Amino acid sequence: NAGVTQTPKFRILKIGQSMTLQCTQDMNHNYMYWYRQDPGMGLKLIYYSVGAGITDKGEVPNGYNVSRSTTEDFPLRLELAAPSQTSVYFCASSYGTGRTSYEQYFGPGTRLTVT
Amino acid sequence: AQSVTQPDIHITVSEGASLELRCNYSYGATPYLFWYVQSPGQGLQLLLKYFSGDTLVQGIKGFEAEFKRSQSSFNLRKPSVHWSDAAEYFCAVRESGGYNKLIFGAGTRLAVHP
Numbered sequence: 001n002a003g004v005t006q007t008p009k010f011r012i013l014k015i016g017q018s019m020t021l022q023c024t025q026d027m028n029h030n031y032m033y034w035y036r037q038d039p040g041m042g043l044k045l046i047y048y049s050v051g052a053g054i055t056d057k058g059e060v061p062n063g064y065n066v067s068r069s070t071t072e073d074f075p076l077r078l079e080l081a082a083p084s085q086t087s088v089y090f091c092a093s094s095y096g097t098g099r100t101s102y103e104q105y106f107g108p109g110t111r112l113t114v115t
Numbered sequence: 116a117q118s119v120t121q122p123d124i125h126i127t128v129s130e131g132a133s134l135e136l137r138c139n140y141s142y143g144a145t146p147y148l149f150w151y152v153q154s155p156g157q158g159l160q161l162l163l164k165y166f167s168g169d170t171l172v173q174g175i176k177g178f179e180a181e182f183k184r185s186q187s188s189f190n191l192r193k194p195s196v197h198w199s200d201a202a203e204y205f206c207a208v209r210e211s212g213g214y215n216k217l218i219f220g221a222g223t224r225l226a227v228h229p
Contacts, residue, residue: 106158
């Protein structure tokens with residue numbers, strides 16, 4: 001199993017550009033998450049999904065959009081990139097209801113710089 | 116509201132010394148608690164977790180943590196630190212709203228002197 005994979009690893013965007021961060025998991029997890037990590041701030045939840053077609057906002061959703069058309073994929077879309085979106089982005093997944101294992105499994109991250 | 120506090124932003128220890136990283140949580144019921152480690156340029160890896168039962172839990176890489184309800188704490192310990200333990204450590208609590216959402220502390224960066 002590859003686990004959770006993310007592409008790209010690094011990206012530099014100009015202000016106002018758009019891009020999609022890709023996330024795929026091969027563990028058949030129902031739940032998936034997007035976080036951003038800023039120095040000294042820990043991880044903040046952007047969006048999450050509890051299954052294909054079902055998404056909801058986290059703590060810091062402004063400036064982002066998500067979709068979940070399959071169990072495996074959970075892309076994060078940045079529209080009109082701003083310098084405040086410079087961050088490291090992590091995708092994670094976990095089992096859904098009916099399981100007793102609650103931990104999340106993380107991808108390697110995407111480092112995004114907006115200039 | 117639930118929260119996690121890691122009081123130490125940065126800790127430096129000598130190789131072979133013991134280590135304790137502090138974590139305090141705010142939660143009314145019995146919490147589900149986690150410690151994750153992030154090596155430079157990497158994603159987060161689960162070290163250990165506490166759901167119920169024995170309050171001293173063992174994890175990978177020789178780490179352990181003790182849940183103390185009276186102190187709302189879940190401190191991470193290791194008896195002898197190795198240079199490869201230099202990393203950032205995050206404590207997290209599962210949100211009461213479900214869907215396995217986690218609330219993370221701000222992290223503690225560990226440096227190890229040879």
